[in-house]
Amino acid sequence: xxxxxxxxxxxxxxxxxxxxxxxxxxxxxxxxxxxxxxxxxxxxxxxxxxxxxxxxxxxxxxxxxxxxxxxxxxxxxxxxxxxxxxxxxxxxxxxxxxxxxxxxxxxxxxxxxxxxxxxxxxxxxxxxxxxxxxxxxxxx
Numbered sequence: 001x002x003x004x005x006x007x008x009x010x011x012x013x014x015x016x017x018x019x020x021x022x023x024x025x026x027x028x029x030x031x032x033x034x035x036x037x038x039x040x041x042x043x044x045x046x047x048x049x050x051x052x053x054x055x056x057x058x059x060x061x062x063x064x065x066x067x068x069x070x071x072x073x074x075x076x077x078x079x080x081x082x083x084x085x086x087x088x089x090x091x092x093x094x095x096x097x098x099x100x101x102x103x104x105x106x107x108x109x110x111x112x113x114x115x116x117x118x119x120x121x122x123x124x125x126x127x128x129x130x131x132x133x134x135x136x137x138x139x140x
Contacts, residue, residue, distance in 0.1 A: 016115055019059065023108035026055040030085075030101050034094045042092060049089045049097070056082045077103065 013021065029052040036045035060078040063071040081100045088096035 015062075016111075019062070020108070020112055020115060022055050022059055023104060023111060026052045026059075027101060027104055027108065029055070030097050030104070034097050037092050037094050037097075045092065046089060049085050052100075053082050053085050056085070074107070077107065 010018070010021075029048045033045045033048035033052070036042070036048060056078045060075055063075055065071045081103055084096050084100050087093070088100070
């Protein structure tokens with residue numbers, strides 16, 4: 001995320017691309033937090049860790065639980081990482097942040113791999129069911 005993103009550029013991104021940007025931003029904040037802890041700039045480190053925790057919370061809120069067990073597993077991982085970041089912030093421990101970075105890098109890498117794969121066409125019968133559900137759920 002070395003380039004500055006405008007609101008217009010963000011609005012043009014798909015939800016999947018925005019998730020990828022959130023992962024990238026979270027990782028950058030954590031790397032910067034480690035640098036700040038090492039230079040004893042604890043106030044800035046605190047801000048960077050809080051920013052990363054906010055991103056993890058947003059990622060958790062955005063999960064689609066209808067997608068299956070992967071959403072539950074991601075939710076547990078986001079909660080685990082958030083708890084570890086609170087611990088790292090209290091202890092000012094870069095090793096704990098590095099543990100979170102490793103987990104988040106793995107998740108981000110898998111996410112980016114999935115983005116590269118073409119979407120599978122939806123089963124026509126499922127598309128009809130979705131169209132029906134959409135029309136039924138609309139209030140007049």
